[in-house]
Amino acid sequence: MMTVRDAMTRSVLSVPLVTPLREVAQLLIDNGISGVPVVDVDGTVLGVVSEADLLVKEQGPGAIHHRPLARLLGESRESRAQLVKAGAITAAQLMTSPAVTITSGRPIHEAAAIMTARRVNRLPVVDDGRLVGIISRADLVRAYVRSDDELAETIRQDVILRILWLDPEQFTVVVKGGVASISGRVERRSTAEMIEQSVRMVPGVIDVHASISWLMEDRTLEPASRDGVFPFSPH
Secondary structure (H helix, E strand, O other): OOEEEHHHHHOOOOEEEEOOOHHHHHHHHHHHHEEEEEEOOOOOOEEEEEEEEHHHHHHHHHHHOOOHHOOOOOOOHHHHHHHHHHOOOHHHHOOOOOOOOOOOEEEEEHHHHHHHHHHEEEEEEEOEEEEEEEEEEEHHHHHHHOOHHHHHHHHHHHHHHHHOOOOOOHHEEEEEEEEEEEEEEEEEHHHHHHHHHHOOOOOOOOEEEEEEEEEEEEOOOOOOOOOOOOOOOOO
């Protein structure tokens, strides 16, 4: 299964805590990126400065105080945080912290879920507390733009072999237009179901047609009948 490691950008830019905001902004412009991790001296990710943070700074304290909701409710925790950003002069003062991160070994669908839930466009990738890369929404989109042959090979090698520890030679895998068709035979019904579920999670696969024979019903440990969810083929 495709992981964050497979899709992330490894040559990731970062800035120290004391970096002046002008340098941070210039870094974003020069490299065509919308955010940059802020790291401690030992490489630990402490936060992220994004274009959204810089926009808060650009508005200034006056704009925050004069917002209708701020006038109605008074100073909130959010408005206080934005006032700090508005007066910031370094990356440490402007960054959004703590940083939302992910480890490189997690499946990329988890990265997509975190970005959606937390409403962020990128995730610093951290292993053993150190920055090793960054994965963005654009990286996730690119992960879905793979040829049918690439998807078929991913199913054989990553799903069937590396994840499920099965012999890919025992299965026929064909992908057309992102639709994966897989057939073969396994001992247990649960294994057949797991194959289909795992293939559905491969980025770029839009549907799965599975015809996996199984010989043993896990719950009864007796040979399955032809009425099972998957076709029975004893020979």
